[in-house]
Structures are given as C-alpha cells and as structure tokens.
Amino acid sequence: MAVDSSFMSELLVATIVCLGAGALGALLTNRSAKAARIVGCGGALLGSIFALGFGLAGLAGGSLRLYFPDLLPIGGAALGIDRLSAFFVVMIAVAAIPAALYGIGYTRAYEGNHSLGGMGFAFNTFIAAMILVPLAQNVLTFLALWEVMSLASYFLVITEHEREGTLGAGWVYFVMTHAGFAALLLGFLLLAQATGTAFFSDWHVVAVGVDPRSRDLVFVLLAVGFGSKAGVIPLHVWLPRAHPAAPSHVSALMSGVMIKLGVYGLVRVAFDWLGAGPIWWGGMILVAGAISGVLGVLYALVDTDLKRLLAYSSVENIGIIMLGLGAGMLFQNAQLPGFTGLALVAALYHTLNHAAFKSLLFMGAGAILHATHTRNMENLGGLIKTMPQTAILFLIGSLAIAALPPFNGFISEWLTFQSLLVSFHIAAHTINLLFTLAIAALALTSGLAAACFVRAFGISFLALPRSAAAGMAHEVEWTIRAAMAALALTCLAFGIAPSLILAPLETTVFDLIGTHADMKFDLSALAVNGDFGWLAPLWLALGLIGCLAIIPLALRLIGATNRRRSHESWGCGRALQTARFEYTATAFANPFKRVFALLYRSVKELDVEFHPESRYFVRTIEYCNEGRLIFEDALYRPLLRAIESVARQARTLQSGNVHSYLVYILIALVALLLLTV
Amino acid sequence: MLHDILKTPIVTESLKSDQPTAIETLAQQIDSRARQRFGRSLQIRQVDAGSCNGCELEIGALNNPYYDIERFGMHFVASPRHADCLLVTGPVTRNMADPLKRTYEATPGPKIVVAIGDCAYDCGVFAHGYGVVGPVSAILPVDAVVHGCPPEPRAILLGILAALDKTP
Amino acid sequence: MEIAIEFLQLAIVMFASPLLVGLIRKAKARLQARRGAPVFQLYADIRKLLSKETVVSENTSWLFRFTPYLLATTMMLSALIVPVLSTRTTLGFMGNIIALIYLFLLGTFFLALVGLDAGSAFGGMGASREVAIAALAEPTVLIAIFGIALRAGTTSLDGMITRFAAEPLLMLNTGHLLAFFAFFIVALAENGRLPVDNPTTHLELTMIHEAMILEYSGRYLALVEWAAGMKLFLFLTLLSNLFFPWGVALDNTPVALVIALVALAIKLVVFVGAIALLETSVAKLRLFRVPELLAGSFTIALLAVVTAFFLR
Secondary structure (H helix, E strand, C coil): CCCCHHHHHHHHHHHHHHHHHHHHHHHHCCCCHHHHHHHHHHHHHHHHHHHHHHHHHHHCCCCEEEEECCCCCCCCEEEEECHHHHHHHHHHHHHHHHHHHHHHHHHHHHCCCCCHHHHHHHHHHHHHHHHHHHHECEHHHHHHHHHHHHHHHHHHHHHHCCCCCHHHHHHHHHHHHHHHHHHHHHHHHHHHHHHCCCEHHHHHHHHHHCCHHHHHHHHHHHHHHHHHHHCCCCCCCCHHHHHHHCCHHHHHHHHHHHHHHHHHHHHHHHHHHCCCCCHHHHHHHHHHHHHHHHHHHHHHHCCCEHHHHHHHHHHHHHHHHHHHHHHHHHHHHCCCHHHHHHHHHHHHHHHHHHHHHHHHHHHHHHHHHHHHCCCEHHHCCCHHHHCHHHHHHHHHHHHHHCCCCCCHHHHHHHHHHHHHHHHHHCCCHHHHHHHHHHHHHHHHHHHHHHHHHHHHHHHHHCCCCCCHHHHCCCCCCHHHHHHHHHHHHHHHHHHHCCHHHHHHHHHHHHHHHCCCCCEEECCCCEEECCCCEEECHHHHHHHHHHHHHHHHHHHHHCCCCCCEEEECCCCCCCCCCCHHHCCCHHHHCHHHHHHCHHHHCCEEEEEEEEECCEEEEEEEEEEEEECCCHHHHHHHHHHHHHHHHHHHHHHCCCCCCHHHHHHHHHHHHHHHHHHHC | CHHHHHHCCCCCCCCCCCCCCCEEECCCCCCHHHHHHHHHCEEEEEEECCCCCHHHHHHHHHHCCCCCHHHHCEEECCCHHHCCEEEEECCEEHHHHHHHHHHHHHCCCCCEEEEECHHHHHCHHHCCCCCEEECHHHCCCCCEEECCCCCCHHHHHHHHHHHCCCCC | CHHHHHHHHHHHHHHHHHHHHHHHHHHHHHHCCCCCCCCCHHHHHHHHHHCCCEEEECCCCHHHHHHHHHHHHHHHHHHHHCCCCECCCHHHHHECHHHHHHHHHHHHHHHHHHHHHCCCHHHHHHHHHHHHHHHHHHHHHHHHHHHHHHHHCCCCHHHHHHHHHHCHHHHCCHHHHHHHHHHHHHHHHHCCCCCCCCCCCCCHHHCCHHHHCCCCCHHHHHHHHHHHHHHHHHHHHHHHHHHCCCCCECCCCHHHHHHHHHHHHHHHHHHHHHHHHHHHHCCCCCHHHHHHHHHHHHHHHHHHHHHHHHCC
16 A cells, blocks of 8 residues: 555644644643643644554555755755654554653643643653654764754653752763763764765665674664663663653653664664674674563562662563564574564564553553652552552553563563574574573563562552552542553553554564565464464453353352352451551562572661660561662772763863963864874 | 381271260251261361360371371361361460451351360360450350360361261 | 364363372372372362352452452463363464463462452462562473474474374483473472472461462362362373373374373373372472572573584
8 A cells, every 4th residue: 555655744744743832832831730731741642643643654655755955964854764663653652642641630740830831842842852763864863863852851851850869860861861872973973984875775785885893883882872772781770760750651651662762773773774794793682682681670579669660670671672683683694584574573563562561550650659649669559449440450561561461462472482482493502502591581581570560560559558648549530541541452452463563563574674574473363483383362362251251150050159258368366457467569579689689789787676675675677678789889880980080180181271271272283184184 | 218108008097986985066057068068078277275285286186197187078277268167275265265256257157166175165174264264165156065185186086077967 | 073172171171180189189198108088089179168158358359359260261271272182172273382381370470469469478478489489480491392392393282292292202312301300390389389389288487379378268269279270280281291292192083082081191190199209208498499499490401402402
C-alpha cells in the first residue's frame, strides 16, 4: 500500500503543530494553573495521536523527505522516514498518548507551587524532540534534536526542585547525558570525515570502505554514546537517580521511550550505518546486555523506593534488548541472515513491549505516590482494598514485566530465548560458550525479575497498610486510571495476538537487513526456524480462561461445599495482630542479599535501644542493610577524583595576568599554523 | 544405613481394643456423614493449653513406627486451618484460654475436639491453681475425652477413633 | 480421535497424580519400617476437604480466592502440552518446553503473592524463599534444555521425544546423563522435596512451600494440594519421557498407547522409589546451602552443554 508523501507530511505537520500549540499555549496560560495543565497535556495528547497515525502510515510504507538546507550547518536539516524510524515513532506515540492523558489529572498536585506552564512547555518539547529524533537523516539534525530532547527532559526532571536530592539527580543526569553527547559528536564527526558525507543514507553504502581501525573507534564511541542514553551498565548511574526524581508521567516517558532511542541508535549503527563488523562488536554488546540484565534486576530486588526499583528494572530490560541485539550482530557476522532477522525482531519487539508495561508500572507508582504521598515500600501495603483498579492494572504490568503468559513480555522473552538457542548453528566454540552464558544470564534475569515484582506488587498492595498514610489512600481519578487501562489492554493484546505487531515488525527488519527473519506466524501461532520452537499465544490464553471457568463448575457438580467464613489471619493464636507482623520489603530481599553478597557488599547496621532501667527490656530495634553501589565506588569516584585533581592543576594556568594570557594566545596560534601547514 | 533399612521389618503393632481404656464420648458436634469422611482422612492439630508435656510425649509417640497414626489416614498438620480435629492437652491456663479459643475459631467446620489426659478433663493435679481457668470443656465443646495421666498412645488412638464412631 | 487421546492424557494427569503422591508416602513409610497411609489417601483427603468450609482471613483480597483456581488451571494447561503417553498431541503446539517453564512460573508467582496477602510473617517468609529458589533454578533449567535441544534439534516437546525415541544412540552420552541429573535436582527444588524443602515439616521456620499455604482451608486447600501433586507428576513425566523415551507412543494406535501407559507406570514407579530412598537418606539442607546445591546443578548442566558442543 503506497501512502502518499504529502499525506505523510500533513500528518507530521499536524503533530508538530499540536505539540507546538500545547507548548506555547501552556506558557501563555500560565496564570491559570488548570488551563495550563489542560492545554499542555491536551496538546501533547492530540500531537501524540497524530504521531501514532504518522508512524502507522510509515510502517505501511509511506515515505517522506524534508530538507531545509540553510537551517543547520554541515548539510542542513534533513528529515525522512523509513520503516525502522516509523516503528520507533509508533512506540513513542503508544507511550506518549497515555502519559499525556495521565498528566492531565496527575499534574493537578503541582498546582500552586510549580509553574505548570513551564512544565507543559517542556513536556511538549520533549515529546516533539523524541518523535523527530528517529526521523533525522544527517548528523547535525540528529544531534540538535538529541540535545533538545535531553534539555527538555532535564528541566522536567528538576520540576520538584524543592525536594531533597532532585537537583543532585538532575545534575548527574545532565553530566551523563552530555558526556554521552560528546561521545556521539566525536563518533559522528569521525565517521562523517572518513566517509566524506554527513548523510545517514550515504553511510550505508560508503562506510564499509572505511579502514577497520576507524570503524572500530567509531563503533566504540557511538556505542558508548547510545549506551549511556539507553542505560547500559556501567553507564547507567543517572537512571536510578533521574527517573524517580521526575514527575511520574515524565518518568514513564523517560523510562519507556527515551532510553529506547539509545537502542534505536545502536540498531542503526550496527545494522545500517557501519554494516557488518568484527566478532567483538557483537560480543561486547551481548556481554554488556548480560551484565546489565543481571545486575539491573539485582539492584532492583533490594531497593525499597518503588520508583528507583522500576528504574533499575529498566536497566535490566535494556540488558535483555542488548542480548537480542548482540545475538543479531553475531549472527550477521556469521552470515546467518535468517537468525539475524529473528534476533532483531525479538529485540525490537521487547523494546515496544517494555515501553508499554514500564510506562504502565511508572504510572501505577505515580498513582500510589499521588494517593499515599510516599514511594517507600516499607510504608505501603493494603492498597488492593482501597485502590482496587490501580491494583489490578499494576498487577497486569507486573505480570507483563515478569514475562508471564498471557501477556506481551512472555512473547518477546520467548523470542529472545529462541534467538539465543538457535546459536548452535554457529560452528565456533568460543561463540557457543558465550551464547550459553548469555542464555544462563537471561534465565537468571527472568527468574529474578519475577521475584522482584512479586515483592514490588506484594509489599505495596497486599495485606495490611504499614503506615497511616497508606491506610488513608483512595482511588485516583478517572483520567489516570483510563491511561493505565489503555496500556494494560495493549499489554494483553500484544500477548494474545502478537502477529498484530510481528507482521509490520518483520517487514521493518526485512527493510533493514534485506532478508526475512527465520520465523512464521499467523493470528494464533508462531514458529521459529521451521519447527525448532512453537508457540500459540491465543490458544494458551483460551486454555487459561477455559480451565479457569471449568474448575468452579466441576466443583459445583461434584457437590463441593460453598460455605465460607471470615476470620483473622492465623498468627499462632496471638492476641494482637497488627501490621508490624507483616513481612517487610527488606526482609523479602534478604535471601538475595545473602546469595549475591559479593555484588551487593551491603553494610548491615543494627541499633538496639534498651530500656533505661534494665538491659533485659528493649525499646526499639533499628535494622538497616543498605547495599553499596559498586560501580559508583569502583569506577566513577576514582574517575571524578582524577578529573578533579587535573582541574586543580590546570587552575594554575588561570593566573589572572593579562600578559600570560597573551602568551597563551600566541602559542595556540603558532600551534594551529603548524598543524594546518 | 541402607543395610539397616533393609534388615528392619515393619514394626507397626496392630491396634487392639481388648484392654480396658478410659474413654468418654461427650458431645457430638458433627453429623454422621462428616464422621464417615473423617474416618478415612483426619487432619489433627495438637494444642498445648498449659500441660506439663507428658501428654505431648505420648502424642508424639503416635508418629513412630510402632503406633503409626498415618495408617488410619490421620496425620498432624501445622495450621488449624488445615485441621479437622483439635487435640487439646493440659488444664486451660489463663494465658492460653484466648489462644485456644482463637485456634478453635480458626479451624474450619465441621470439626471435632478431643481432650487428652486427666488435666484436660478436670484439671487433674492442677485443679484450683491460680493460673488455671478450667478444663477444656469450659472453653470448647469436647467430642471425646481420653483419661490418663498421661494416657497411652494406644488409648489416644482409640479415643480419636471413638469420637468418629469408628472401631479399629 | 487425537483430541480424545489428548483428553485421556489430561485425565491421567488429573486423576493419577494423587496416587503418585500416595505411592511416594507409602514407599517412605515402608523404608521407615512402618505401615504408612494407604496409597489412595490423598483422594480421601481431597474429598474431605471439598466438604469443609473455607475460613478466609480478613486481611486477604480476591487474589487469595483466585489463586487456587489459577494453580490448578496452569497445571491442567501444562498437562495438555507435556507428552504423557503420545507424541502426537493435537494441543502440543501450544507451547514448547520454554512455554512450559513459564507456565509453572506463573503459578509460583501467584502463590508467592498469596503468601504475602495474608499479612502474616510465615507467608511472607515462604514467599521470599520460594521465589528465591525458583529464580536460582531458572538458569539450570534453561541450560539443561539447551543441552537437550542441541542434540534433538528442536525445543518442542513432541519433537524432542520423537527424535530421541527414533535415534536411541543420541542419548548414550555423558551430556545427556548430566542434563538429566541437573534437571532432577531442579525437579526436587521446584516441587519442594528434600533436600530442598521438607513436605512434612511442622516447623514454620523450615517451611518453604507449606508456609505459603498455611492460610488455605477447604476447597482452596484441596485445589492447591491437587495442583502440587499434578506439578510433581508432570515433572516426573517430563524426566521419564524426555530422558528415557522408551515406550512412548509415536503413533496413536491402541497398542502403542497401552504400551506407553505401562511404560510410564514403570518409569514413574522407579522414580517413586528413587525419591523415597533419597528423602529417607538425606536431611534437609540449611536454607542458605540451597543456592550452593543449585549452583552445583547449574555447573552440571553447563558441563552437559559443553560436552554437546565438543563432541559434535
């Protein structure tokens, strides 16, 4: 189906106009907080809907070329769309529409002491920049939009600047994103210089001719740049700080889609711009994925701050996506294009799924924050009775992220497993061993993720409230619930009928690498590599519903009694059953802390306060078992100390004396002349 | 160890009711159909309401190969929610009166209560003690009582079976 | 016709699993020199439980009442996927062995949530330990699957068993045996048998699986016990048919099915004996020794895969 190019540009213009109207409108109506809230989020909502249409049209085959030669240096501003860009635009829209709807109700809490006009402006700019980044066709367009995206998100992160730690989090985010930007800039400029052109479409053809050393350097730089945006370990340190600090609908977007743009960049680098590379490229991505997956979920398991737990879980899922990408790169190197396609489909499908369920989970955490004013899981509990619909929606999100049938996470993890399992077709022992360890890492990640979300959902929602604030929670307003319900339905739909998205995704991958992925699917089943692996998600779902319905009927038929009585929980006959007897989040994570003690290096503190008159009676016991962040201690702190000492040495150059400055200028001039001559 | 396992024969003694035992059946809380079902499968929760643990030792002996309570389809469970029968020992002390009541309420119906030992029947040697509230029948409806201080495991078994109207 | 066989397999799993549990208990009793409960005891237990009222804690939510049905459902669905008698199952295409693992994980997820739902310390403790062991057993399972999928060339259960049954020589190597041992240890861990978890313990501090179901009564308890029995049956069937596929029906003739039934019965009885012997001779491991056991099984599975690669 050929989509008219002018129709595409109309859709894009509509998107930009709505988002722009939302941005400016929010600023203009800043006086009235309610108007700013509705205009800002409403504009974002409309713009995202148009963006969804634009992306879907792009997936159906529409094309677009927009070129503004004088807008930016080195080649002007160029925008264009192909199927991969369209897929990412669709993903952004799928997360942005509910986020904007959510924002209408959620930002009510910010009225009065925050500038809702500024928030609306930054929010719309953020979404617009994210939508335009995959459309960029040359170096500076890409970098300019990337920078706008980072700046807009920075301002959104520091919205609650009066809260302790937010400004520090924003600062770490600012530094990390610009360090990544510097790496990207360097990599792009090197590649542009080596190939002689700054346009991405030309790189696909020319870059294979560039000498291998330069290609390696460019790959490493771009991988570092995109990896830091994606949140791959060890470049992840900004994620657990920035995502909890931001307002929840912004966290949902940052965690759901912004980090995926790092994935977009990596896919482009490995499969489009640089072409096939040596084995260590794929191996590096695979290993980074495995480490990110396992360490991300391990950190999430021991965290008591609900939003930071979700941020670490994003690191884990990026790890899973990297596993798929790394596998794809290794298959490409081994010249097995069918499997390359399979691994890419798995990775991209997981990207989309994660956008859906992570946004849902962050929105749920925001709803909890809205209702109880706390993110600390140790103070939550019993919310399933006071916030029943939020509870079900959060449960769906937890089931999806734990990769359990019948939801979407299961399908994409199944596909990732299959793409790792077919690796035995590569006949190299080291690669086989690497893949085996990758399978083990993915399995461990998957199991630990299930444990993590049993804890997150169980402690926050079940049993009795652990604090007065949790006891006084109430259900959130309908816009928030509607936004979450939309995402939950998406998770269910993609889990039951994955062929809905697998068909366009497969075409996308075909456009990218030129061969079809080694998989077949129809509405009810999918098969990988002939009959290597089969799955029928629709049948599984029907089976689950069928059996669930049959069992109560069967029990009634055989005459099982239906009497029920309500009583207190069994506590060995204890008289006072309070919420203090419940399991705490820290206690739940204790087995993991013991088993993985090497990685956590946790520091246990036990404070016992005795009764003043007798040491046999205890007043209070305080137990604290914080894990230490090994990457910060081992990697970043020494690096920062080194930079600081270099800076201190360099300070001596700034003597304040005009004459020495003139000498510096002279030296610099002479050096430049020597270099160019 | 495997050598020992292979050499030792089954030592379970059959339950004979020819010797006199002091068992009383009192209330009948459950109907005959339930008693029939419990005759095939009974799950027992043992509650110590303040005993000297002499009865507990005898009850514990029910699990050994000689008395083997499992051959009757009965076994002990960890939670009153899983139980059909409460085996209560000891005079009910003041601190245990409330927990005993809670345990009874936590048990799903239909259920039976068997009081083991003289203390459970009439407080035994602890009668009129300052910490004692009364016999088990003062707190719970008792289906059967097994007298003795402490009663033999054989008598305990027969007592439980009598509460179910079953003969061994 | 094939649908009928599918439902026959489902019926076998549903109705024979209490017998399997009864046989294990009887075998253990005999080894302990006592007569023990009758083998059909679990049927009587379930029947009695279905006639008892359920006592539901005030702290719990709808999850508590929903989970027993879900557990039984996942087991029934798994029974449709696992080739119990025949490899020509009509509904076997629903999922391969990885889908099976995740179906089991779905049940564990909800059971752990129920442990937390009652708001008692026992349930939380059981839930925490259960998910820890399930998470640590995952890598072993998947590496073992990788090992056998390597040799069989497929991950679908029907395909694997067909391939092994057709070419018995594929199984005569150390890798296959190592994968079997790794899988066996995982089966013990997932089903809460010694040395990981004592199914007959009364001490809450030593419980893992039992701690989560302390609040259940009546029909809920019946469903949970039955689902646990079915899980054990399915794991042992998988172990028998995947690693020793002699006797599995490759086509659906009545003769082949009868042979398959007899073969399955024999293999399960052997496993019953092995488990009873194991449970009588070892003591339960300390909780924080269990990860060491699972790490050991992981190493065995890894060795299985490595031998598969090097002896190709």
